Amino acid sequence: MNKMGKSLVVSSVKGGVGKTVTVLNLAGICELLGKKTLIIDFDIYTGNIALTLNTKFISSMYNLTQDIANNNYQKLENYVVKYDNFIDILPAPKDPRASLKINLAYIETIVDLARSNYDIVLIDTTHILNELNIRLFDKTDSLLLLMENDPQDVRNMKALLKVLNNSKNKKYQIMLNNSTNPYKNYFSAYDLETIIDHKIKYRISNHFFIKNIDDFIMNGEIVTLNKRMSNLFNKEFSQYTDVIASLFSDKDGDK
Ligand SMILES: Nc1ncnc2c1ncn2[C@@H]1O[C@H](COP(=O)(O)OP(=O)(O)O)[C@@H](O)[C@H]1O
Ligand SMILES: [Mg+2]
Numbered sequence: 001m002n003k004m005g006k007s008l009v010v011s012s013v014k015g016g017v018g019k020t021v022t023v024l025n026l027a028g029i030c031e032l033l034g035k036k037t038l039i040i041d042f043d044i045y046t047g048n049i050a051l052t053l054n055t056k057f058i059s060s061m062y063n064l065t066q067d068i069a070n071n072n073y074q075k076l077e078n079y080v081v082k083y084d085n086f087i088d089i090l091p092a093p094k095d096p097r098a099s100l101k102i103n104l105a106y107i108e109t110i111v112d113l114a115r116s117n118y119d120i121v122l123i124d125t126t127h128i129l130n131e132l133n134i135r136l137f138d139k140t141d142s143l144l145l146l147m148e149n150d151p152q153d154v155r156n157m158k159a160l161l162k163v164l165n166n167s168k169n170k171k172y173q174i175m176l177n178n179s180t181n182p183y184k185n186y187f188s189a190y191d192l193e194t195i196i197d198h199k200i201k202y203r204i205s206n207h208f209f210i211k212n213i214d215d216f217i218m219n220g221e222i223v224t225l226n227k228r229m230s231n232l233f234n235k236e237f238s239q240y241t242d243v244i245a246s247l248f249s250d251k252d253g254d255k
Contacts, residue, residue: 005036006247007111007121009140013156015127017146018180018204020049021213021223022240023124028224029240031086035119038080040110041092042136043126044099050081050091054220057081060091062098065106076117087222090114107135120247129160137164142247143172144202149184149192158196173246175202179236182206202243208236 008026010019023039030037040061041047050057064079066072080088090110093099114121123140125133137143143164147157157174164172176192178184185206193200210216216223223229230237 003116003119005115005117005119005121006142007115007123007140008142008144008243008247009042009123009125009136010144010146011125011133011137012127012146012153013129013160014148014150014153016180017127017148017153018177019043019127019146020047020052020124021180022144022146022175022177022204023049023122024053024222025224026122026240026243027083027087028222029237029244030120030122031084031222031225033241033244035086035244037086037120037122038088038090038114038118039083040090040114040121040123042107042132043124044092044102044132045096046126047092047124049124050089052217052220053083053089053222055081055083055089057089057091060093060098061110062093062102064090064110065102068106068109069103076113088118104131104135107132108139111136111139120244129163137169137172138167141171143169144243145172145174146177147174148177148181149186150181151186154187154192154195161196161198173201173243174198175204175239175243176200177204178206179204179208179210182209202239204236204239208233 010023012019027037027039039049041049059079080090082088123136125136147153224237224240
């Protein structure tokens with residue numbers, strides 16, 4: 001126990017930029033690296049990672065927060081669902097009414113409990129800058145911000161980076177994801193970095209647009225755990241590996 005693993009929050013300023021798929025792809029890479037990994041689905045109203053991965057679950061993080069509040073918490077194991085020998089999931093509630101009742105005061109406790117039980121904790125979020133995300137951004141060891149090459153996304157990213165810089169949060173890194181919308185290429189990479197005034201550390205190219213991604217989803221399969229895909233998308237997979245490796249380097253962010 002008490003091993004204190006690393007946490008990575010994946011977020012964005014726009015929906016549909018590939019956060020959830022990235023979390024799953026990163027989880028696959030963690031498994032390949034032999035790391036025991038927990039995915040926390042903090043997209044609490046609409047998240048369905050546990051269902052996406054075809055797992056059946058009864059408990060969710062709502063039950064966890066209730067039990068912590070009532071002093072009934074015993075072990076994290078009772079609330080997570082197993083995907084395979086390396087990856088577990090702490091699901092978002094199935095019922096959105098339960099999501100409304102999650103006491104945000106326990107967010108930090110959940111992240112700490114997760115870190116003390118796993119090597120790596122991957123946290124999926126929404127793109128909304130609400131109290132939940134602000135607390136997660138503050139608490140996590142590292143924050144990966146995904147953006148597309150899209151004028152609106154770029155503008156909003158610039159605004160978010162301003163907020164993070166004002167609150168002295170320097171632990172974020174930016175990933176430009178061209179795989180969700182392969183025809184979006186409005187700005188050059190140089191323009192993008194100039195506008196947001198920050199380095200874009202990771203780039204997932206439009207080459208990684210997977211036409212049959214829904215087949216993976218229907219089968220509950222993680223792309224990065226598929227041997228054929230790892231041969232095809234060597235370059236993208238090594239970017240994901242770099243993201244995970246950066247969790248274990250001393251450098252905070254890349255500013
Ligand atoms: N590499 C990819 N190739 C093809 N489609 C993708 C890829 N990554 C994500 N998508 C699709 O893009 C959409 C948004 O992805 P998702 O991960 O759900 O975004 P978010 O979590 O940011 O809302 C989904 O329909 C997903 O299947
Ligand atoms: Mg999502």
